[in-house]
Amino acid sequence: MKVRLAYGRSGLDIDVDPHTATVVEPVHHTAAPDQRAALRAALRTPVAGPPLRERVRPGQTVAISACDGTRPQPRRLMIPAVLDELDGIVRPEDVVVLVATGTHRGNTDTELRAMFGDDVVDTVRIVNHDARDAGQLTWMGTYGNRVPVWLNREWAEADVRITTGFVEPHFFAGFSGGPKLVAPGLAALETVLVLHDAARIGDPRATWGVLHGNPVHDDVRAIAEATGVTFALDVVLNRDKDIVAAFGGDLPAMHAAATATARRTAMRPVKAPFDVVVTTNSGFPLDQNLYQAVKGMSAAYQVVRPGGTIVCAAECRDGFPDHGSYREVLASAASPQALFDAITARTETVPDQWQVQIQARIQSGSRVVMHTGFLSDADLASAHLEQTHDISATVADALAAAGPGARVCVLPEGPQTIPYLDGGRP
Numbered sequence: 001m002k003v004r005l006a007y008g009r010s011g012l013d014i015d016v017d018p019h020t021a022t023v024v025e026p027v028h029h030t031a032a033p034d035q036r037a038a039l040r041a042a043l044r045t046p047v048a049g050p051p052l053r054e055r056v057r058p059g060q061t062v063a064i065s066a067c068d069g070t071r072p073q074p075r076r077l078m079i080p081a082v083l084d085e086l087d088g089i090v091r092p093e094d095v096v097v098l099v100a101t102g103t104h105r106g107n108t109d110t111e112l113r114a115m116f117g118d119d120v121v122d123t124v125r126i127v128n129h130d131a132r133d134a135g136q137l138t139w140m141g142t143y144g145n146r147v148p149v150w151l152n153r154e155w156a157e158a159d160v161r162i163t164t165g166f167v168e169p170h171f172f173a174g175f176s177g178g179p180k181l182v183a184p185g186l187a188a189l190e191t192v193l194v195l196h197d198a199a200r201i202g203d204p205r206a207t208w209g210v211l212h213g214n215p216v217h218d219d220v221r222a223i224a225e226a227t228g229v230t231f232a233l234d235v236v237l238n239r240d241k242d243i244v245a246a247f248g249g250d251l252p253a254m255h256a257a258a259t260a261t262a263r264r265t266a267m268r269p270v271k272a273p274f275d276v277v278v279t280t281n282s283g284f285p286l287d288q289n290l291y292q293a294v295k296g297m298s299a300a301y302q303v304v305r306p307g308g309t310i311v312c313a314a315e316c317r318d319g320f321p322d323h324g325s326y327r328e329v330l331a332s333a334a335s336p337q338a339l340f341d342a343i344t345a346r347t348e349t350v351p352d353q354w355q356v357q358i359q360a361r362i363q364s365g366s367r368v369v370m371h372t373g374f375l376s377d378a379d380l381a382s383a384h385l386e387q388t389h390d391i392s393a394t395v396a397d398a399l400a401a402a403g404p405g406a407r408v409c410v411l412p413e414g415p416q417t418i419p420y421l422d423g424g425r426p
Contacts, residue, residue, distance in 0.1 A: 005391075005412050006239070006283035008315035008373065014278065015392045016408060020399060022274070023410045026417045027265045031242035035074070038246040039081035042233060046249025047257045052085045052231045056160050062086060062095045063158035065181040067165055068128075069099075069107045069115055070285055070292055072241045076117045078164045078233065083124065095124045096154055100165075100185025103131050103192055105323050127154065131189040143226045144219030147195060150188035151227060163224075163232045163251070167258040169266050169418045171298040172201055172358065174211040177234040178255030179224035187223075195219055198344050201357050208302065208418045209267055211259065224251060234258040236265065239413055269422040270409065273305035275402040276395055280313045280414035287314035287414075289321040290375065290383065294359045296414035301362045303409055303419045309367045309398040311391055312414075316372040320379075329356045330383040336363035339384075359383075369394055 001018040004011050032038040043052045056062065064082060067073040079097060086095065097116070099107055106128030113121050120126070129152050130136050137150040138157070155161060167177035184192040200206055200215045211217050232251040235243045236258060244265075247258040277300035281287035286295070293314035300310045320327040333339035340360035362368060369386040377387045388394040399406040411417050 003410050003412055005278070005313050005410075006280045006287075006414060006416075007313045008287065008317070009284045011283065012313055012371075012391075014395070014410075016278075016395060016410060020406065021408050021410060022270065023412065024268050024270060024417055024419050025411075025413055026239065026268070029238050029244040029265065031238060031240070032244060032246070035077055035243040036081060038243055039077060039233070039235075040084075042246035042248035043081060043085050046231075046254065047247055048253035049231075049250040052082070052162070052248065053089065055230050056086060056089050058089055060090055060094070060159035061157075062090055062160040062162065063155045064095065064097045064162045064164060065100045065155065065186055066097055066116075067099075067181070067185075068101045068104050069111050070104060070288055071166070071176075072237065072282075072285055073164070073166050074235065074237070074241065074243055075115050075164075076120075077243065078235065079116055079120050082162060082164065082233065083120070090160075092123050096158070097124055097126045098152055098155055098186060099126065099128045100181050101129045101131070102184040102187070103189060103324065105321070106130065129186050131187060131192060137188045140223075140227050144222035145215065147191060147219050147223065149183065149191050149223055149227070151183065151191075152186040155182075155186050156227065160230045161228060163229055164234070166235045166237055167255070167262045168237070168416060169208045169262065171208055171295050171415065172196075172206040172216055173220060174207070174209055174214045174217045175255075175259045175262060177258060178232060178251060179217075179220045179229075181232075182224040182227065182229065183220055198357060202344060208299070208420075209263060221252075236261045239416065266416060266418050268417055268419050270303050270419045271422050273303055273421065274308065274409040275305055275406040276309045276311065276398045276408040277301075277304045277411065278311045278313070278391065278395060278408065279411040282414045282416050284315065287316065289318040290314070290316050290370075290372075291321060291324075291326050291355055293370070294355050294362070296411075297362050297368060298358060299411055299415040299418055300409075301366060303421065304366050306365055307367075308402070309369065310362070311369045311371065311388065311394055311398075313371040313391060316374045319374060320383075326355060327383070330359070336360045336384050340364050367398075
């Protein structure tokens with residue numbers, strides 16, 4: 001049986017035995033008949049609160065938060081829709097679009113034009129948030145569970161603050177979108193390090209699909225609510241990255257409605273753990289680097305048996321990436337278990353620690369094999385990972401080694417589908 005994996009821009013086909021394989025995918029929904037109309041409706045008939053135009057007055061300044069280039073947000077549709085609603089109320093020169101990079105690198109002009117379109121780039125200012133630039137940041141106070149909060153100065157000082165994003169399950173924040181477009185998206189490095197410290201990430205409630213009681217999301221939500229969002233706009237996408245549904249309005253109610261839709265689409269029960277799980281990182285743009293590929297590994301980890309094999313296909317055209325400390329931290333211990341123990345024993349936090357902590361936990365419990373187009377076998381070995389150039393053969397070998405009755409699960413869309421054991425957490 002041939003299965004097409006989401007990999008890079010073009011996809012990747014593998015062969016699996018239909019007698020031993022279970023393919024788990026999101027519930028597929030066709031795109032909204034008119035995606036622009038769906039966005040207009042979300043802006044004009046919100047889930048909660050007045051329409052966007054009624055929340056803005058002439059002469060005000062506006063900041064719009066949007067996802068960075070590692071996320072498949074349909075910015076070319078969403079940002080023009082917001083700007084159209086603002087037309088005639090505020091001047092274009094009083095609007096800034098802030099790329100909510102978190103701790104990621106900023107996007108280049110070429111990337112910004114691909115992300116937003118020339119019309120938007122040439123009409124309003126677009127600024128990459130820089131979590132390490134003190135000049136961009138302003139102190140907001142301490143919120144949630146003792147989180148020191150610095151946010152982007154232009155965001156904090158704007159009269160009107162609008163978040164735009166998309167909602168999908170997130171491997172430790174529960175779901176993406178909503179308040180994450182404030183923090184960590186527009187927060188200082190120091191703020192992100194606390195939000196993503198070992199204690200929060202290590203909490204069993206910091207996982208896929210859990211919002212309330214999740215120590216990460218509880219603090220993210222507290223920051224957004226305390227510092228103020230004027231209007232929030234989120235979408236839910238299908239496998240083709242098209243808009244299925246759009247939600248607007250007051251942040252808490254809007255995000256609750258969007259996550260309910262995403263949950264029904266992405267959370268899929270399975271009856272028992274698998275000996276082998278093949279996963280992806282949803283293709284481009286999410287599979288640009290190994291750092292992001294941990295999400296695909298984590299989705300597979302939910303249903304692989306202890307000691308089983310995870311095979312993750314992620315193109316990694318941006319490498320580890322080379323910026324940040326991720327590669328250095330990965331290579332700093334002799335084994336995944338030693339790395340996990342060292343991180344969880346630390347009292348201080350370092351950049352990229354949270355991603356490494358989750359990856360080390362996965363690798364301590366499972367064999368993880370990567371298929372990439374831009375990382376060498378030696379690169380992966382330095383991160384305690386294996387490389388395969390033939391996923392089908394690797395799966396067949398792993399099943400044979402597991403013995404009679406061994407089974408494989410394939411997650412073609414990676415973390416767009418979150419499998420869970422039937423009878424467990426939905």
